[in-house]
Every structure is written in C-alpha cells, then in structure tokens.
Amino acid sequence: MAGTVPTTESARATTTRELATAGRAQRGPLLPILHAVMAEHGWVSDEDIAVIADVLNLSRADVHGVVSFYHDFRRTPPPAHRVQVCRGEACQAVGAQALYAAAQARFPAGGDVEVGEVFCLGNCALGPSAVLDGTLVGRLTLERLDTAAAGWTA
C-alpha cells in the first residue's frame, strides 16, 4: 500500500522500516532487506511485509510472494533451538537418513528444539553434517547430538 504510512506503528514495525529504508538504495533491495529483518527479528511477520511493501513501493502480494518462495524466510517465530540435518546424497552415504530419523524421534515436533532438513552444507567429505544452533558440525554422531541437547535442556 504505497504511500499510506500508518500514524502509529509498533516498535517492531519502526525497526523494520529503518532496515528497509537503509537498504532501499541498492539495486534489487528486497532480499537484502528480508535478510536484515530475519537477522533482527528471527522471522518475517505480516506487519514486516506491509512495512517493506510500503517502503519499496511494492504490493504486499509481491513481497509475500518473494518471502514464501525462499526456505530461509520463516513466517513464525524461531524455536529456542534448531537442529538442521543435511539430507544431501553425500551425507546419506554415511547415514544421514538414520540420523535425521533419530533427531526427529529425539526432539518431537512442537517442543523447544526444531528439527529440519537441509540439502548440503558444503561439508560433504566429513559427513554426516548438521547445523546445531548456527554452528556447522561434521562427523555428526547421535552422541554428539545428545551432548548438544544436554546443554540446551540443562
């Protein structure tokens, strides 16, 4: 909704507006702005979409269409902890499917720990690989997963 600046905005919307305004001058600004919003808030809300659309003079549908295309842009608040298991072929060759299944069993959906899949982390010679709360781990074992989890639940 280009041009209609709401009179009162939440603190979050104000921050998002600042990020969008700061990023607006570059070519093709939408992805960098969405990454900035992700880094700041951890997810993209309806309000963020409205504000970004306003700043960039796009329709909300345009922004929404971009957000929904990319796996990285989440539409819900992030969980306390994340386990992203690589399911790429090189990791499957050293047992990634078993690890993924075990991780799902260890951390049931809806809890503090979200288990997700990724397809290749560029660590294909030292798999199985996963990202545990942002840290890349190679030669992953169930024990290593348990060690990480012990730190989270303590």
Next chain:
Amino acid sequence: MTTVWVPCDAAARAVGADEVAEAFAAAGATVRRNGSRGMLWLEPLVEVETDAGRIGYAAVRPQYAGDILAGNHVDLGVVEDHPWLADQHRVTFTRVGRHEPTDLAAYRSDGGYAGLERALTLDPADVVAEVTTSGLRGRGGAGFPTGIKWETVRKAASDLKFVCCNADEGDSGTFADRMLLEGDPFSLLEGMTIAAYAVGASEGYVYVRSEYPDAIATLRRAIDVARAGGWLGRHIAGREGFTFDLHVRVGAGAYICGEETSMLDSLEGKRGEVRAKPPIPALVGLFSQPTVVNNVLSLATVPMILADGGEAYAALGTGRSRGTQVFQLAGNVKQGGIVEADFGITLRELIEGYGGGTRSGRPLKAAQVGGPLGAYVAGDQLDLPMDYEAFAEAGAMIGHGGIVVFDDTMDAADMARFAMEFCAKESCGKCTPCRIGSVRGVEVIDRIRSAPDADSRHQAFVLLEDLCTTMEKGSLCAMGGLTPMPVRSALRHFPADFAQNPPVDSDKNPPIVHFSSEGSTS
C-alpha cells in the same frame, strides 16, 4: 615464538579447528589461520613452521598442542610434499591453504594480480581471445566455453554491463567453490575484474548461498581489503577510467537459484523463477543488461590463464576438456577432499587412488558424479576418463566435479526416490513436468516397491519411464530435465533394489559411518 597454522575453513572448523587454534594460542604459539589444503580427512590439519618447511599434524585435538610444540607428536612431514597433495596438479587451487585468505600482500607475492596486470596491457578483445584459446569451459555444470560467452557480452552495446559470479553451489557432494571463497578469495575478485575489463562491465555481484556464512564473511572482508588496496573501485591498478566494484548478495535457501536465470531474478529481488531462453543472459541479463554469469571456479581460473597464457592452460587435459578440474571426493570415502587434476584422470584413480576406497571399508556400490542431477555410475564404470564428452556418452555428467561414493549398503531405489523428492521440493514451479512430474515420480517408485505382483510392478515401471521422458523433454530447465538421470541410472544398474519393499522403519537405513581411522596419518 613458533608459528602454527590452523585452517579457518568451515570443514576444519566443523571438526574442531577453532578449539585447536585456541589451545595453541594458550600454549604460547603464534597462531595464523589459513585455508584448508583440501586433505579434509586429516582435518584439523595443523602446520608448524620450521626451517625445513611447514610440518603437518593430522586430526589434531586441543590436548595435543603441548606435545606438538615440544616435537613429541607423530607428524606428516612437510605438508606440501605429502604425496596426496604433491601428485595433484593444482592450478585453480594453487594458493588455497598456503596463506591467510585475506592477506593481500601474501596474495601478491604468490603470483596474485599478475593476470590482471597483463590483461590491462592488452585490448579487451585480446583478453577474451586468450580465454577462448585456453579452452576453459564453465565449471558450474553445463561446460559452456567461457570465451564465447564473454565475446557475446563484449560485443553487446550497452552503457551498463554486469559480471555475476554464481556461488550458489547447491549441488550435494560439492564444496570447491566454498573452499576457494574461504581460502583464496582474491583469485575470484581478480578473475571478475579481468572479466569486467574484457567485456566492459562496471559492476559485479557474487551470489553466495546462505548455507555458507564463513565464505560470505571472508569474501566481504576480501572485497574491503582489495578496495582499500586499489584493486577494486575507481581507476583500478592505477588505470585511468577503469572502474569496477563488487557486491555480495546472499541466497535464501533455494537450490534452483543456482540456475543462472533464476539467480538473476533472485538478484533483482524477485522469486527465483527460471526465465525462458532466449534471450540469453549475455544479452539480456541482470536488470535486462548484458551480463556475464560464471561459476566461482571458472572465474578464479582466469587470472592464471592471463598470467601464463591461454596456450599453457589448453596444453592440459584431454579431447575438448581442456585444463584441470577441481574434483571433490565426498560421501562414503576414506580420504575425502579436493583433488585438482588434468581432465582425463579416471574415476578409479580418483576414488580408489586418492580416495582410498570407502570409509566404511565395505565394497563400493556406486558413485554419483555431478551433483543431485548427475548419474549413478556403477563399479564396472570406474575406468571412465573424466571428460565431458566421455561422460555424456556414458549417460552421465561431470557437472561441478563432485563425486559421492556409496558402499554396498546403499539402496538405489531409495536414492532414485530421493532424486524425485528433491526435485519436488526444490522445483521453482514454473512448468508442470517438473512440478507435478516429480511428485508423481515419488508415488510411482513407492508403487513399484510395494507392488503385490510382477504384473503391477511392470506397469509401474512403464509409468516411471513415461514420466522420465516427459520430464526430460518437457521441462524448461535442467532441474526437471535432468532429474531422470539419477533415476534411470539407478534403475539401469541396480534393478534388483527396486524389487524390494520400501523400508518400514529407519533401522533399514544405511548405518552412520564413523571414522575408524581418525588420527591416522595415511
């Protein structure tokens, strides 16, 4: 004080390199962080500077620091003399592992920017001719001649042209782009600057996948350093009127954004949907301007070609595959990592020679070459030479040079199903054969495996083959078009796997393979 090198490469960090670096610092050593040598199974691979050279120590743990500094730990000898490394022919990767990645002085003293300096003494058309002479073909997968692409952009009339580097490296089993970005980023910047000079571009973008945070950080630092040093920006290398600057853009977790037109749309801030060709990006590319799109390795090889001449590069290789390829040994392989070798080396030399066979010690069953869209090759095909045409003839592809090794616990039907599942998840959605065909492919493979009798199994096989043909012929891009390649090759080589019932629980999955040889110095 002793100087100790500990890799800052993401693969080394993923197996504890940071903790090792801290331990050496605490023990009083001067710690410097290099890229990885690519002998990944030996990571963290620590090097201690001595009068004789840099002495290597394999699979180092923090508690070894004291012994290593005291000279009481088994070593590998001088790292650059290690046969695994010394036998390779490193051209693109020549500097990776030697220096601190963003040390511009070290880059300069090791041949860096010699290519650009020579390029600036030539006419742009002669720079392109040099690249054409070299026979360099795109390393991103399609193998298109780089010089021809550049000539198209050079000849296009426009005030604004772009050079874009494809650093999306989405193919599983590949990590060479990442290691180059993290280990020798200036070589990419130099290659892009030469490209800009050759085609008359003033702006460049590097599109890096978000899964590579370390590469993104190193690249950004390298760009700042190069700009401060006068190698980017206005009047590059003191040359009046030559302006080129670079921007890093981060992907957002979409495999298809590695396809060049999807990448361009993503760079423009849109959904990463594939564009119909023509027009080709060389003429109508980023923001509709003439644009060079090249892979990281293609661009990083250009400085050497300009420094040593196109003929020198063309003298390497075989047939129409000239120069070297950076192979990546991955998966269930004992000695995984980077092997740069002239084209023509066989799969056997790579997997059994450099790779040392499977990590599990079990018999090899297959290797998938060229990423998730590449074929599975069976054990009896290992004498295939690495050559674009030879692979194409065998119904396979070299792609980005990734080789994923599987032992005999691999289930080919599982892998075929996965290829379809991956396509369904990562399809950009623009065309039906890919978007719908892949979903149907998963269902049909499940039907094959749960078929109650031979007759219904046969019917499902016919359906799968039909589906593969539709995807191959009817897809707009190689995502849908090549997904049949892993599926059909799995079926061709391992039909028996498709006769089994699907796994009912995860116990039937291949086991997690641990490193039995961790710390071994072989």
